[in-house]
Amino acid sequence: MEDNDEQVCRFLTGENFYSQHYFGFHKILRNGLSEYVFRVWAPNAEQVWLVGDFNDWTDSLPMSKLEEWGVWEIYTELPAEGDFYKFKVRQSGGREVFKIDPYAIAFEERPGDAAVIHTIPDKSWKDGLWQGRKKRSDYFKRPMNIYEVHASSWKHKADGTPYTFKSLKKELISYVKEMGYTHIEFMPLMEHPLGMSWGYQLIGYFALSSYYGTPEEFQQFVEECHLNNIGVLVDWVPGHFCINDDTLPYYDGTPQFEYEDPDRAKNVRWGSLNFDLGKPQVQSFLISSALFWLDFYHLDGIRVDAVSNMLYRDYDEGAWLPNHEGGNRNFEGYYFLQKLNAVIKLAHPKAIMIAEESSSETKITGLIETGALGFDYKWNMGWMNDTLRFYEMDPVFRKDHFNLLTFSFMYMMDESFILPLSHDEVVHGKKSLMHKMWGDRYKQFAQLRNLYVYMMAHPGKKLLFMGSEWGQFLEWKYDEGLEWRDLQDDMNSKMQHFTRVLNALYKEQGALWEQDNSYDTIEIIDADNSQETVLSLIRKGKKKKDFLIIVLNMTPVERQDFQIGVPYEGVYEEILNTEMKEFGGTWKNGNPPAVAEPETFKQFGYRIKTIVPALGAVILKPKEIVVPKKRR
Template identity: 45%
Template sequence: MLEHTSLEEHDVYLFHQGNLRYSYQLLGSHLETYDGQSGVRFAVWAPNAVQVSVVGDFNQWDGRENPMTKMNDNGIWHAFIPDLERGTIYKYEILTPHGHLQLKADPYAFSSELRPNTASVVYPLREYKWNDEEWMKKRQATNIYESPMSIYEIHLGSWKYIEPEVFYTYREYADMVIPYVKELGYTHIELLPLTEHPFDRSWGYQATGYFSVTSRYGTPDDFRYFVDQCHQNGLGVILDWVPGHFCKDSHGLRRFDGEPVYEYANPSKAEKTQWGTLTFDFDRNEVQSFLISNAIYWLKEYHLDGLRVDAVASMLYLDFGKEEGAWELNEYGGRENIEAVSFIKRMNEAIFEEAPNVLMMAEESTSWPLVSAPTYIGGLGFNYKWNMGWMNDMLKYMEMDPIHRKYHHNLITFSLMYAYSENFVLPISHDEVVHGKKSLLNKMPGDYWQKFANLRLFLAYMYAHPGKKLLFMGGEFGQFDEWKDLEDLDWELLEYESHASTLSYVKQLHQVYQDLPALWELDHKEEGFFWIDANNFEQSIISFVRNSRSSNDQIVVVCNFTPVVYHDYKIGVPRHGCYQEIFSSDAEDFGGSGQTNGLPLQTTPEPWQGQDQHITMTIPPLAVSFLKRSSSTKEDKS
């Protein structure tokens, strides 16, 4: 029988207090040597179980062979089974208080069988030899708020596959994805959830194995290789993470020992009716240890650079996705889930203590205040929030025929009213190009040329707008069809000039973005932006300035949301001198009409649009121009 040391007893105490941040080291399956014998130590929390056994091929799935021992009255069962090795397949056989036997996968398993099989797999925690020390040191010293951040969101299985439901491995994806994303100039890759899940079409958002990287693409060390290679190539890795709910599959967390353990006992709080899933019991200490440890596990054991936390609003509100009468008020008469709010704050505090300088991004779709503010001033403690309001407004605007855009001008300007209330990411994610919403390119109005021009316009405005950037795969080359999760991307489109030019455009846009500190250095400070003209709704033209810490890096941005060309158009500018058009989305190389400003634009000392100077320029159709002042005299350079 395995004896527990005083340190382990202390860990058990912390686990039940909700304070064990590395509970995966206590629970689960671990290769160990005990009394000179090598084998596997198993431990599982099943407080209501009458008996628990470890079963697998090694004992013909016979629960009488390897019963576990209950450790005092704390609900933790443990056993040491000699001679078991890496790769052992197992489950827990649990006798419930109702007299039923059920087989459950290990909630803390590090690996799982390939679906449709559902057993857990013994896998060592730390055998992989990392080679990303340089990246990890650089990450620690980087000011993430004042650095460029452009995220490529990807679903591995439908980025490229061998054939339907047959995928490449993490290592093979590393060899294909990383050079592609690096060449385009992105700074980060964001992966849709990779925790083990039974159903491909849930895209990973309905998980069963929270500590188990999905076996669809290989082993845990294969995934570590993917992350390692990203880091060695200068790319950060963010993982979508889903602490809000879990699926009801019989081998998973639902009624784990015959009673609600991981989910709320109250059905009105437990049921996520919109998705057919169950909500974690955020008030239960052991569940807090489970979830907080899980977040830390991905950040520490896989060297991930951040987590994008899915569906935060579904955690914050008791009535989320529910009809009237199907939910209950909290103890203060409100609709907020008080325990979830407390958990989120506690989670973020723990994460930033254990893994400083990582990214914790909230997908929070309401106006909950201070999502990306520290907990000590009343915030939820994330450091970024997805700007869903900007996304909804801009896609609604861009889908309009340009002739109607002047009547909805506020949709492109309103976001600046709240742009500095949070640290925002501007997301064009998978959710916006699926379920009949059309691809990003196909949302755009007009003929073939205008669709591509509108796409270039939208992307340039997005990169000029305050906030970090995220674009879902396929958008970078103008995929015409919306995301088809059972197929891979339409790579054959790159044989056509318009799509190849769009890919080249995104690459050039990233180069310009990274080269211009004004487009990212003061993303989260009001002094990083001011309007030149926000009110020209008649022509649907806006102009503004992006600032960096150096006044010499100031960028003037002019956007025209109609297909009309304007010559000799006056734009107010903040300083005298010559302005050079350093980027135009209408350049012929990108498939544009070539209505660019090739010659320097000399200022005229006459006030215009609230500025002391102005320039006269050509405004290209459905396009964005970036202008930068070039010093022409010694006085100018001072």
């Protein structure tokens, strides 16, 4: 264990990635007595006091400044477990303000924001089997189907109060397991003062929001997920922070966590402040936060929010100045993100690092040595925008915009992608996924099923926001539970059943994920049939005989005797048809097995015929095929 001078020195140089072991509060033994030490970085403050329940929030506990380091500290026996506390800071210039502890591990329930003295006991984890499998596996070659969750609005109790992780452990895990998802991704769980921000305006970078329960309860939740073979990912926001005066902004009265340039510091779009990502102390603080969540909660990965805001000086709506090269690159953000990923991968090689990023100017995934940022995955926002625009369109016009559905095949391997149908697409008047679909209710459900097959057929990992699995019609509301009563309706119930079946098929069929990041995973059968607006393609596993044929009909016209090119002679069996009655369609029986005929179709030497339902999709799998042996 490093001594205090080494720890603070490394913090100041941007190399202390476990700085929470030095800052914040710590219970210690000193001179045989049990007491607490509190430390806070505030280099330009004139004076700092520790205030709380234990001294009636008075100035009786002045802290001492370690001048060389800009750190204030105090040793005291007064606090007790459960007490609230803050720091009173006389800022540069003489203004006095109560400030939170940036390293607090727990806060009081909002709207209060005092930190809580809460000693969390060391946990004896029982997820060793999960961790061992994770070390031995390659997640790029494994299925990843993510269920995105806002923790406090997944389900509410009868009295309208949200579930905490104690209740979510009982219900959410079993639900996710039953539905066949591989991972849960939570929107930010860190402390935030306003629920309306959905957790993206943080104040506590080391604290689980008290709104969701206790740290111990979340540890138990993650452990139970792992015991049920479910991974856990959490959103994290290192680019900007809450502007509330009693939190991080201008902590010591000068630009401390934020940029000195007020235009760079102010985030106009989100009404927040941007971290100065080039400042070494800020790098220590943020990377320590990320590692803390991975270490302390055994998370399987982190989704970094708003990466574009960290990469480009002109991303925001306010004034901006070019960099020293005359461009819009935010070099501080660029190098911080590379450093973040390098440090995390050194400590946790199997941690999944995901970027929410919408531009194409910077390589996001891949090796840092090649100039990439080092993320494992990038949300494919282009695919999402084009796809939803297409499905919202009247089918009459789809033939003229078929490229919206096929353009992503041109760049699908440029990055390692996740295909997101996320919370951002079902709020602010955008309508739910179900409500976006064209036509009457029956047609909307048919197209939703079609959309989900298209997502599964397209290379890339998958993400679906909660409630979308059964076609909730109303937009998501952050302060209400999902519309679970929808499932009393036969169509919603059958939609949920369809999603469950599709998720199971995805996990069972290696062709849908074994070669996800290689062009070998896909062969387009026909992406030119814009007149009939039918897309057909093959997804391939590692073995020649392991492949699936997916056909998607984007019009309300049933395609009789539809011809599909196939690579080998033999029999092809339908394994999914979105129009079956059990899913909410009208078909009692699916298509019979199709026998390949020796007729050319584009690059293929054989073709089969089948019926493709109106606004429907079918998936076929070879049953008895003949693969020619290679000539020597």
